[in-house]
Amino acid sequence: MSHSELEKRRKEATPRGVGVMCDFYAAKAENATLWDEQGREYIDFTAGIAVLNTGHRHPKIVEAIRKQLDLFTHTAYQIVPYASFVTLAECINEIAPVTGNAKTTFFSTGAEAVENAVKIARAATGRPGIITFSGAFHGRTLLTMALTGKVVPYKVGFGPFPASVFHGQYPNAQHGVSTEMALESIERIFRSDISPQQVAAILYEPIQGEGGFNIAPEDFVKGLRDICDRHGIVLIADEVQSGFARTGKMFASDYYPNSRPDLVTMAKSLGGGIPISGVTGRAELMDAPEPGGLGGTYAGNPLAVASALAVLKIIEEEKLCERASRLGAELVETLEKAKAKCPALVDVRARGSMVAAEFNDPATGKPSAELTKQYLRKALDAGLLMLSCGVHGNVIRFLYPLTIPDAQFKDALTILSRVLAD
Ligand code: PMP
Incomplete structure (x- = not known):
């Protein structure tokens, strides 16, 4: 089944009221990794909207x-x-x-x-x-x-x-x-x-x-x-x-x-x-x-x-509370560093691994959902799946599984730094 055929079936079979963010379909997932039907791999920083603090398909679960x-x-x-x-x-x-x-x-x-x-x-x-x-x-x-x-x-x-x-x-x-x-x-x-x-x-x-x-x-x-x-x-x-x-x-x-x-x-x-x-x-x-x-x-x-x-x-x-604090601190450090090259990034706030980055348009100083979407799109193209939030849609929220392997977390932060510096 080709991707465009599936999209056509989706639009015919399901109402538009269910807004769908991604234009690819899940095939399988493990811990912090998700694969689509084309075999593309993503680092999942959405965790099914905060559902998978313990990752996809934890063996014990x-x-x-x-x-x-x-x-x-x-x-x-x-x-x-x-x-x-x-x-x-x-x-x-x-x-x-x-x-x-x-x-x-x-x-x-x-x-x-x-x-x-x-x-x-x-x-x-x-x-x-x-x-x-x-x-x-x-x-x-x-x-x-x-x-x-x-x-x-x-x-x-x-x-x-x-x-x-x-x-x-x-x-x-x-x-x-x-x-x-x-x-x-x-x-x-x-x-x-x-x-x-x-x-x-x-x-x-x-x-x-x-x-x-x-x-x-x-x-x-x-x-x-x-x-x-x-x-x-x-x-x-x-x-x-x-x-x-x-x-x-x-x-x-x-x-x-x-x-x-x-x-x-x-x-x-x-x-x-x-x-x-x-x-x-x-x-x-x-x-x-x-x-x-x-x-x-x-x-x-x-x-x-x-x-x-x-x-x-x-x-x-797995001491996930401690892990949440440690990973959150690493992410905040990365975001704070990114501020120098990313004037749109106006606020970074966090409690443990509940981390947010807020974006304003540097030209107007107003919340920019558009810029936020562009960063999300660029990150996704580089294999990092993230989610926005906020009444103005100008906040990226980070919701990775707390069980994410350290090396994969570092890879994600590298992608993030690159995207924000672009
Ligand atoms: N309360 C809060 C704080 C939430 O974030 C959500 C879901 N995003 C809900 C309630 C509703 O949960 P559900 O979608 O499972 O009904």
């Missing part, structure tokens, strides 16, 4: 899934439970970045985890309101679309959205939003939109993912925690993109030990390539919904649970 395949692939946990689900919940409870005893349950996608965290917060407080932030991304279902703080392309043509959702400002030094302004925007919501006594939850990303890898300043998270404590509001951290060693700690929330969230959503790298998501949180909140209120046919599928248990083991055995 493949083995765990294979073992489970021989036992059973599905029973629906709510019908016939299985011990591995409980074991995984226990493992997550142990590492959950919340205060006191934790309980955890599982779903399939990040959006489902966020929806269920909102359900839990509403059941626990008996309140409707949810505050999220501009630039946030929480998913593509109706509620999570409403929670998401970016209109194009996520919300266009899909309204009306569920009510009682309000957006505050997320701090962003690069774009002139201070912590004070961000916290004041919440007080403004309390004055003009909804009383704090009607707000069930404040939902935030400790590092905004799709919004541009914006790192929450410590005083902002402390401010959120204070507001929640003052008004009996549940603080939910969305760690779908930032979780599982990406930032150099198990969760990004671990960077704010004095301002812990009440609930945490997770997905992506929890499953190492098999769809699974979860909500963990303070036990008394997690127990608020009535029996039957939470769940789903595929929620915590046994193959995905087996994969997730292997992921947790690999993170520990």
